[in-house]
Amino acid sequence: MPDLKAFAPQGMLHEGWTAQVDDYALACGWTGDGDNLLVGDVAGGLSLFAGKTGELIWSKNNIHQGGLLALAIHPKGDLFATSGQDGCVLIWDSQRGEILHSIKPGKGWVEHLAWSVSGDMLAVAASKNVHIYHPDGVERWRTEEHPSTVSAISWSKPDELATACYGKVSFFDITRQQVAQELKWQGSLVSMVLSPDGDIVACGSQDNSVHFWRRSTGLDAEMTGYPGKPSQLAFDQSGQFLATGGSDQIIVWNFQGDGPEGSLPGQLVLHPEPISTLAFAHDGLILASGARDGSVFVWLLDHNGDGNPLGGAFTAEKISAVCWKSDDTALAAIDSDGRVSVWPFKIRG
Numbered sequence: 001m002p003d004l005k006a007f008a009p010q011g012m013l014h015e016g017w018t019a020q021v022d023d024y025a026l027a028c029g030w031t032g033d034g035d036n037l038l039v040g041d042v043a044g045g046l047s048l049f050a051g052k053t054g055e056l057i058w059s060k061n062n063i064h065q066g067g068l069l070a071l072a073i074h075p076k077g078d079l080f081a082t083s084g085q086d087g088c089v090l091i092w093d094s095q096r097g098e099i100l101h102s103i104k105p106g107k108g109w110v111e112h113l114a115w116s117v118s119g120d121m122l123a124v125a126a127s128k129n130v131h132i133y134h135p136d137g138v139e140r141w142r143t144e145e146h147p148s149t150v151s152a153i154s155w156s157k158p159d160e161l162a163t164a165c166y167g168k169v170s171f172f173d174i175t176r177q178q179v180a181q182e183l184k185w186q187g188s189l190v191s192m193v194l195s196p197d198g199d200i201v202a203c204g205s206q207d208n209s210v211h212f213w214r215r216s217t218g219l220d221a222e223m224t225g226y227p228g229k230p231s232q233l234a235f236d237q238s239g240q241f242l243a244t245g246g247s248d249q250i251i252v253w254n255f256q257g258d259g260p261e262g263s264l265p266g267q268l269v270l271h272p273e274p275i276s277t278l279a280f281a282h283d284g285l286i287l288a289s290g291a292r293d294g295s296v297f298v299w300l301l302d303h304n305g306d307g308n309p310l311g312g313a314f315t316a317e318k319i320s321a322v323c324w325k326s327d328d329t330a331l332a333a334i335d336s337d338g339r340v341s342v343w344p345f346k347i348r349g
Contacts, residue, residue: 011311017054025334083110101137195239245275266305290319
């Protein structure tokens with residue numbers, strides 16, 4: 001294995017810029033029209049950087065007492081929401097870095113946030129409850145209490161929210177304010193991702209497996225044999241390929257036709273340590289991956305789910321998130337040492 005620490009950006013990842021935040025960088029995303037990069041750290045710090053140069057536009061400290069837990073950027077990029085161990089949810093103006101609304105859903109930590117596709121609703125998961133808010137902070141509805149702590153949330157339709165907890169995935173019709181569907185499985189679900197059409201639901205499990213359902217048929221299946229918990233899950237924009245972590249290899253399942261049952265998955269092998277984050281580009285079968293050793297690679301998948309690296313780079317510590325710019329012309333990565341890296345990306349052609 002080559003010494004990744006000696007790597008400058010390789011292939012289609014080009015020299016960009018780096019910056020530093022004060023603590024473990026937890027989450028990031030592109031704001032506005034994709035021009036600026038927002039980074040949140042576990043201590044409750046926020047920093048907005050100019051996407052092309054890395055110039056610091058504004059920064060905030062200690063926005064949540066006890067630390068930051070989640071960050072979600074509005075689809076239009078002009079707003080974002082944060083939550084923390086203080087049980088508060090804050091809605092911000094992205095450009096100015098000003099708090100517009102403050103929400104207190106309950107007494108517990110707020111670990112998960114998700115804007116609807118249109119941005120007219122914000123889902124907030126706090127312990128066993130999920131609340132739905134308008135962008136002005138006014139509560140629209142709340143679900144009944146789940147049987148255990150909500151481990152993941154995701155919008156399956158413009159007005160339908162999926163939640164995962166121990167033993168089941170639930171779908172809530174927000175307009176009718178009722179449960180639309182429940183998919184049950186006796187196990188601890190630690191992560192969840194939906195195909196773009198909302199039909200396929202995949203969850204990483206505490207028992208080192210990936211469990212999935214097809215909502216249209218109600219049929220479910222399980223992919224086992226992972227060395228660790230597959231907390232990292234990502235669907236491509238077509239819904240054909242599901243990339244999963246759980247080891248130092250990326251396992252890619254093909255959902256085309258009757259797959260993935262009875263088929264062999266693709267394998268992407270280059271990271272020397274376990275995968276810590278995955279993200280497909282907005283267009284095409286291009287996947288970015290980060291690992292615990294600080295390595296970042298970009299892959300081009302083929303029709304079987306196998307693939308070749310298009311580029312790579314190395315930061316300093318465990319990669320906590322990778323994030324594509326909306327037009328896929330740049331890739332951002334943040335790590336546990338607070339390092340922020342942005343590389344321009346260009347497909348040859």
